[in-house]
Amino acid sequence: MDLLLSLFPLGWQHYLLGGLLIGTGAALLFLLTGRIGGMSTVFSSTWSFVVSRPFFQQGRFVDSRGWRLVYALGLVLGALVWWLGFAGGVREATTVPVWQLLVGGFLVGYGARLGNGCTSGHGICGLGSLQWPSLLAVLTFMATAFLTANLMARWLA
Amino acid sequence: MSAAHQTLPRMFATLVAGALFGFGLSYATMIRPEVVLSFLRFEDFGLTLVMGGAVLVVLLAYKLVPRVLARPLLGESFHKHPSVWNRDTLLGSALFGVGWGLCGVCPGPAIAGLGAGNWSLLWALGGIALGALAQGLRAK
Numbered sequence: 157m158d159l160l161l162s163l164f165p166l167g168w169q170h171y172l173l174g175g176l177l178i179g180t181g182a183a184l185l186f187l188l189t190g191r192i193g194g195m196s197t198v199f200s201s202t203w204s205f206v207v208s209r210p211f212f213q214q215g216r217f218v219d220s221r222g223w224r225l226v227y228a229l230g231l232v233l234g235a236l237v238w239w240l241g242f243a244g245g246v247r248e249a250t251t252v253p254v255w256q257l258l259v260g261g262f263l264v265g266y267g268a269r270l271g272n273g274c275t276s277g278h279g280i281c282g283l284g285s286l287q288w289p290s291l292l293a294v295l296t297f298m299a300t301a302f303l304t305a306n307l308m309a310r311w312l313a
Numbered sequence: 314m315s316a317a318h319q320t321l322p323r324m325f326a327t328l329v330a331g332a333l334f335g336f337g338l339s340y341a342t343m344i345r346p347e348v349v350l351s352f353l354r355f356e357d358f359g360l361t362l363v364m365g366g367a368v369l370v371v372l373l374a375y376k377l378v379p380r381v382l383a384r385p386l387l388g389e390s391f392h393k394h395p396s397v398w399n400r401d402t403l404l405g406s407a408l409f410g411v412g413w414g415l416c417g418v419c420p421g422p423a424i425a426g427l428g429a430g431n432w433s434l435l436w437a438l439g440g441i442a443l444g445a446l447a448q449g450l451r452a453k
Binding site for chain 1: 336347355385402416445450
């Protein structure tokens with residue numbers, strides 16, 4: 157019990173159930189449409205609407221940009237349902253400084269697209285299809301994320 | 314049924330699947346950067362359960378569904394997305410991790426968080442969009 161509390165001070169049930177629901181969403185997408193639903197590609201494919209450079213006009217972006225935007229819209233709707241139905245409509249807020257969100261976000265976007273995947277693409281879909289390059293990608297970003305988060309905590313303390 | 318007839322149901326299916334994904338992200342509090350950062354600082358290991366739970370379901374679906382069905386219920390074929398390991402994957406993943414450790418936001422929660430009124434995440438969302446743009450502009 158003490159171990160459980162020290163590993164999961166805020167409880168563990170909501171993490172596991174939430175994870176199972178996330179997986180069910182990606183599994184449902186596959187069952188119904190055959191699509192592999194990572195999340196970072198939408199950030200490249202959506203640029204194909206406005207940027208005419210050949211990189212963004214690749215078939216893999218142009219052909220998937222419609223459903224990827226719908227999938228992203230679904231993400232917002234799902235969070236809205238949770239917010240209004242389960243969280244009492246108390247607005248979520250973060251104390252992470254704006255510069256960290258912006259600079260961190262930039263690196264997240266650049267890195268995920270260069271590495272062809274993020275926590276959902278490599279982490280959930282890649283591991284879910286037992287691909288070793290995705291496992292290496294996950295181990296790589298976990299390592300640099302652990303390092304960065306701990307160094308930041310030390311510097312800002 | 315022709316492909317054109319399936320477009321609308323397929324869009325709806327994609328929307329519902331995304332909604333489940335977004336609901337799960339919110340229910341698991343992954344849309345709170347603080348929770349993600351506390352995992353990265355080894356203070357709360359909840360993220361391992363989120364990822365483990367999601368991988369488990371996806372693993373079962375990717376393995377079992379194509380054995381039972383010849384094609385997806387609303388589509389022509391089951392897609393494959395092979396990942397490759399090369400210099401870009403290594404460098405990209407390393408940079409992604411640095412950014413993730415800095416802000417505690419990854420692409421899914423950056424999008425979903427908006428549905429829960431977390432407007433600050435717009436900064437992260439904008440950053441991610443700019444980063445993806447820069448990556449595409451630098452690529453040959």
